[in-house]
Each structure stands twice: as C-alpha cells, then as structure tokens.
Amino acid sequence: MNTVAPTLEAYRPAMHYTAKDTWLNDPNGLVFHEGIYHLYYQNNPFGNVHSNMSWGHATSTDLVNWEEHQVAIPCDDIEEIFSGSIVVDHGNSSGLGVGGVAPLVAIYTSAYKPGSAHPGIQAQSLAWSIDGGYSWTKYSGNPVLTRNSPEFRDPKVFRYNGPAGSYWVMAAVEAHDFAVLLYRSDDLRSWDYLSTFGPANGTGGIWECPDLFELPVDGLPGTTKWVLTVNMNPGGPNGGSAGQYFVGEFDGVSFRSETTLTEGMQDPGLVDQYQWLDWGRDFYAAVSFSNVPDGRRLMIGWMNNWQYANQIPTSPWRSPMSLVREVSLAMVDGQPRLVQQPAPECTAESLPGPAQRVSLSGTVAVDGGAAVQLADVTFTPGTADEFGLVVRGATDGAAGSSGTRISISPGAGELVLDRTNSGDSGFHPAFPSVSKAPLRALDGTYSLRIFIDHCSVEVFAQDGLVTLTELIFPDPAQTAITLFSANGSAEALLQLVAVGQDNA
Incomplete structure (x- = not known):
C-alpha cells in the first residue's frame, strides 16, 4: 500500500490520454481528418464508473498532446451509444454530405433501452458530421443493420478496393457466438451479409471490438496480408480482458486465417501459443485509425481490465488510453507476426x-x-x-x-x-x-x-x-x-x- 496518501491527481498520466473528470473505456471512431487525429471513446459524461455510454471526443495533431471536447454523440432515453468507427466518405456515397463537403460518417452500435422501438436489441446505426467531427446528426433511418440480437455490436468499417470491386466493408461481432460477421455496402446505409469468421483460438470470453486491415509483410509493398484483430473478455493469457489477432487473406468476401491453431472452442493447452495483441492485463478494445496518410497503421487501446475497471483508485477521472502504436507485419520463423512499436511521435x-x-x-x-x-x-x-x-x-x-x-x-x-x-x-x-x-x-x-x-x-x-x-x-x-x-x-x-x- 502507499506510504504517502496520493492526491487526486497523483496517478493521472503524463504521456497517456485521460478524460478530465469522467469515465472512459473503448476507443471509438478513430480517424485522421484535415491534419487532426480524432479519438472518440466510450464515455460516461455524468460520472467515473461505467454507465450512460456516449461518445467522448479528443483531438491531437501529434498523437501525444490531446485536447478534450464536448461529448460528441450522447446517450438519450432511446439508446446508449456503444462502440463503432468513423470513415471519411470522400465520394459522398452516403449522400449525407452538404455543399460538396465530404461527410464524416460514424457507424456505431445502438444499445436500445426498454421503452424504445427495439428494446434490448443491439443494432448498427449512423451519424454524420460536416464540420470536421465536432457536431453530429443521427441518421433518421436508424438502425441501418440489425439481426434482432442483444449482442450484435462494435462495427469497424473500411473501404475495400480489390479484385472483388470497391465498396464499404463492416466487421462486427456476435459477442457470445465468438464470431466476426462481415457485411458490404455501397452507400453505408444498406448492408448485405458476406461471411462469418470464428469461433477460433481464444474463446474464453465474449468477442468484442474487431478490426480488419491489410499490411505489407516485412515492409514490401508487393507482399501483403490481412490482419483480423478481435478483443476478448475474459480469457486473456494472464487473466481478464485481452486482444488476439489472426493473419491471413481477405478476398472482399471472406477472411481466411493462416494462423489459427484451434477451430471452434479454445484448447486450454494452446492459450500460450495463440497470437495475443498484448500479454499484459491492461490493453483492451484496441482498434486502428482510419484515413491515416502514407499507409501507416496506428492503433490505440483502453488501458484497463474489466475485472477491476470500476475500482482502480483514481478520481475524478478513471481509465487511461494506451500510447498510440504503429503496427506492421514481419515474418518470424516462417510465420507472420504483428509488430507493435510506440508511434515515433511519442518520443519526438x-x-x-x-x-x-x-x-x-x-x-x-x-x-x-x-x-x-x-x-x-x-x-x-x-x-x-x-x-x-x-x-x-x-x-x-x-x-x-x-x-x-x-x-x-x-x-x-x-x-x-x-x-x-x-x-x-x-x-x-x-x-x-x-x-x-x-x-x-x-x-x-x-x-x-x-x-x-x-x-x-x-x-x-x-x-x-x-x-x-x-x-x-x-x-x-x-x-x-x-x-x-x-x-x-x-x-x-x-x-x-x-x-x-x-x-x-
């Protein structure tokens, strides 16, 4: 135990982002736009424990110094605003842009409350911004994708351009089925099912917060593979929350893993051989930024663990984010491995x-x-x-x-x-x-x-x-x-x- 009683601010990080006086968890809507990195996140605007899920908002020009803004997408009597992502709709495929301005489109999970039109259901919804991500309008046709499921959430959307065509792809989870579901859309408003990945490898807890992206292997542009990340709670290699990844191929329809060790439910004897994003107990819900220049893949995670997240001894804030990491792929002993380094900006x-x-x-x-x-x-x-x-x-x-x-x-x-x-x-x-x-x-x-x-x-x-x-x-x-x-x-x-x- 501490021999000197800390002040309320003694534990506030100097290198990591925290909200001023509220709770935060999963990073959401990570996007680079017009020279600014936007970090949205699960936020309780009214306290420092997990509740009233809304999207908080912070911005940075250097990935180190962050400025907190007003709540971006608040909860209301109808829904809580669960995790999701943001894309820059350069071609205005959604039709939500105004006056030639490409909109930012947020795709998030609506966790519908009792008394709403979809009580107890989690479904995917849209909001858009035409002022660079500071104010948001919910789409009148929400939800845009539902399975009438209570655990269908965490959409990560990206633009696919490949042999199969050019369109938007969404990766979301059926959390208790240990499944990542892929969908496609031409306009971000109508979605068609593509395929399902999982269960595989770690299944000791529900799956959440997926991400799917392409990376060159050993820095060679002509040799690429796809990485699917998915976070899991509990069941991490050292207890509680954790994230894992798979490396393979995505053809615009299906993801096929080359690194799966266990089809179906996990083998307890192989947990130490699965590919974990981080082996520590406090790196969860990690996802990557969209629209980053020069092909960089930047990732950030929530630095906490659901086992004790609401109890860590900080006040009035609770929970930091990790450092921003730049990720790449390298071949190690003939196997593709994800390499994570602190973004160079962190030590500039x-x-x-x-x-x-x-x-x-x-x-x-x-x-x-x-x-x-x-x-x-x-x-x-x-x-x-x-x-x-x-x-x-x-x-x-x-x-x-x-x-x-x-x-x-x-x-x-x-x-x-x-x-x-x-x-x-x-x-x-x-x-x-x-x-x-x-x-x-x-x-x-x-x-x-x-x-x-x-x-x-x-x-x-x-x-x-x-x-x-x-x-x-x-x-x-x-x-x-x-x-x-x-x-x-x-x-x-x-x-x-x-x-x-x-x-x-």
Missing part, C-alpha cells in the same frame, strides 16, 4: 540520458529514476537464471525491495511482470498479479523499451514482437530503478530517457 521531443553499462551479479541501484520516463535496456545473458529491473521502486529502502519487477528467465523463455509489490493493489483481489509472456533471445540479447508513467508501464520487447501493458499505482515518491540478476551474472546496457511532462 525526448531527451536521452547517457548509456550506462552495468555488470550484474545481484542487485545494483542506478541513478536517474523518475516517475515518468522511458527506459531502454538491453540484457546480455551470462550465467544467471533470471535478470531484469525494478521500476518505480522505493528510494529509502533496500534496493529492489518494492516496485514493479520486470524480469527475463532465459531457461523458461519468459518475460515476467510482477506488480504484487508495486504500490496500492488492495482495491480488488484480481489486481495483484504476475503476468508472463513468451520471449526468446535475438542475436543473443534481450531488448526492452519500457514507458513508465504515473499509473502504468508499457513494455515493448524485442523491437515490438512482444508487448506487455499493465497499470500500477505506486507511492508518488517511488521513482528508483534497480537492475538485478539471480543465481549468476548478466550484463545490462541501460539508457533513461526523459519523455512527457511530469504532473507530480
């Missing part, structure tokens, strides 16, 4: 400190720890069974005795994040945890890029082949960093980088 104004080369045989305290920073560290194994670092540790106690412990066990092939002694963890029994991810050496070394903030750590291992994201709630005074090895030797090359602005 960083100030690197001197590199410190440390020989380890036990625990070594290093200088330069801070509440908000980036730690770049490369470990070269020696004889040690385990090595790593402790971040946000106590400065007045035994080195490494408290904090968030990030370690590598070469023999087990594991990256481990232990937050059982990271600070305030008693607010929910599921929060104190030890999370593991598979990790192996590359060229004989292990590289970790760790973004440390007031209430989180995001670990990008081996140049983004493995990511692990978790919330922490340390004493604000705990800023120490220690390196360690166990049962032998190792070597570390550490560089601490000042990023963001500290709000403590």
Whole structure:
C-alpha cells in the first residue's frame, strides 16, 4: 500500500490520454481528418464508473498532446451509444454530405433501452458530421443493420478496393457466438451479409471490438496480408480482458486465417501459443485509425481490465488510453507476426540520458529514476537464471525491495511482470498479479523499451514482437530503478530517457 496518501491527481498520466473528470473505456471512431487525429471513446459524461455510454471526443495533431471536447454523440432515453468507427466518405456515397463537403460518417452500435422501438436489441446505426467531427446528426433511418440480437455490436468499417470491386466493408461481432460477421455496402446505409469468421483460438470470453486491415509483410509493398484483430473478455493469457489477432487473406468476401491453431472452442493447452495483441492485463478494445496518410497503421487501446475497471483508485477521472502504436507485419520463423512499436511521435521531443553499462551479479541501484520516463535496456545473458529491473521502486529502502519487477528467465523463455509489490493493489483481489509472456533471445540479447508513467508501464520487447501493458499505482515518491540478476551474472546496457511532462 502507499506510504504517502496520493492526491487526486497523483496517478493521472503524463504521456497517456485521460478524460478530465469522467469515465472512459473503448476507443471509438478513430480517424485522421484535415491534419487532426480524432479519438472518440466510450464515455460516461455524468460520472467515473461505467454507465450512460456516449461518445467522448479528443483531438491531437501529434498523437501525444490531446485536447478534450464536448461529448460528441450522447446517450438519450432511446439508446446508449456503444462502440463503432468513423470513415471519411470522400465520394459522398452516403449522400449525407452538404455543399460538396465530404461527410464524416460514424457507424456505431445502438444499445436500445426498454421503452424504445427495439428494446434490448443491439443494432448498427449512423451519424454524420460536416464540420470536421465536432457536431453530429443521427441518421433518421436508424438502425441501418440489425439481426434482432442483444449482442450484435462494435462495427469497424473500411473501404475495400480489390479484385472483388470497391465498396464499404463492416466487421462486427456476435459477442457470445465468438464470431466476426462481415457485411458490404455501397452507400453505408444498406448492408448485405458476406461471411462469418470464428469461433477460433481464444474463446474464453465474449468477442468484442474487431478490426480488419491489410499490411505489407516485412515492409514490401508487393507482399501483403490481412490482419483480423478481435478483443476478448475474459480469457486473456494472464487473466481478464485481452486482444488476439489472426493473419491471413481477405478476398472482399471472406477472411481466411493462416494462423489459427484451434477451430471452434479454445484448447486450454494452446492459450500460450495463440497470437495475443498484448500479454499484459491492461490493453483492451484496441482498434486502428482510419484515413491515416502514407499507409501507416496506428492503433490505440483502453488501458484497463474489466475485472477491476470500476475500482482502480483514481478520481475524478478513471481509465487511461494506451500510447498510440504503429503496427506492421514481419515474418518470424516462417510465420507472420504483428509488430507493435510506440508511434515515433511519442518520443519526438525526448531527451536521452547517457548509456550506462552495468555488470550484474545481484542487485545494483542506478541513478536517474523518475516517475515518468522511458527506459531502454538491453540484457546480455551470462550465467544467471533470471535478470531484469525494478521500476518505480522505493528510494529509502533496500534496493529492489518494492516496485514493479520486470524480469527475463532465459531457461523458461519468459518475460515476467510482477506488480504484487508495486504500490496500492488492495482495491480488488484480481489486481495483484504476475503476468508472463513468451520471449526468446535475438542475436543473443534481450531488448526492452519500457514507458513508465504515473499509473502504468508499457513494455515493448524485442523491437515490438512482444508487448506487455499493465497499470500500477505506486507511492508518488517511488521513482528508483534497480537492475538485478539471480543465481549468476548478466550484463545490462541501460539508457533513461526523459519523455512527457511530469504532473507530480
């Protein structure tokens, strides 16, 4: 537990977006338009717990500094506004543009309330904007797609241009069926069924928030594959909420996965072999931005877990977003793997400190720890069974005795994040945890890029082949960093980088 009572703002991130004084969860409607990135998100305008789902709104020109705006699409007596996406309708195929202005069209899930025309049903609806995404009008013909289902939601829409033609494609889920359903449309208002993918691989919880996009393999424009992401709650590899991905082909009608290990319901023995977006416990509902220039695929997730989301000790705000990540595909041992790196904008104004080369045989305290920073560290194994670092540790106690412990066990092939002694963890029994991810050496070394903030750590291992994201709630005074090895030797090359602005 914290030894110093934090102020209400002590845990507010310096590098991550939070709403000023309300609740947020899933990112929605991510779009780049006229030089501005728009981040919409599930928001309770009236409090800091999950309720009254509406679309909150923030904008940025650099993916780092975000300005919060008024609620974009509010709930009302008829519906709550669940997750969805936004497209720029360049050709005005929807007919919703005015005076030659291409509309932004939001496709969202209407969660209809008792007393409405569709009580208890989740269906897909439209709203549009002609002022760049700041004010929205609901389409009079809503809903535009319904299955009369209580769990049909989270439409992600994109423009398909391929051998099958040119049209809009929607990926949505039947959450309890572990199924991603694909539809097509010429005008965003009338939708025809194409195909269904799933169940497959992880099915330990309902499926939510899908995304489908094409990426070059190893950066080669002529060699592309399609990536289908789908989030799942619960059933993550380390408990609670998580996201998984599949890589394969999409022909404009059906997605065919090349990376499926389990057809139908998951095999418990294969969970550690499924392809997870993030192995940590606090990266969920991740989806990508549309209309980003130069073919970049940028993704952001909700940094929380439904096991304890309403209980994390922050006020008046609750829940941050992750850093924006740039994603790509690489072939690893003959298999396509998703690579995630923090968007370069996240470190554009960083100030690197001197590199410190440390020989380890036990625990070594290093200088330069801070509440908000980036730690770049490369470990070269020696004889040690385990090595790593402790971040946000106590400065007045035994080195490494408290904090968030990030370690590598070469023999087990594991990256481990232990937050059982990271600070305030008693607010929910599921929060104190030890999370593991598979990790192996590359060229004989292990590289970790760790973004440390007031209430989180995001670990990008081996140049983004493995990511692990978790919330922490340390004493604000705990800023120490220690390196360690166990049962032998190792070597570390550490560089601490000042990023963001500290709000403590």
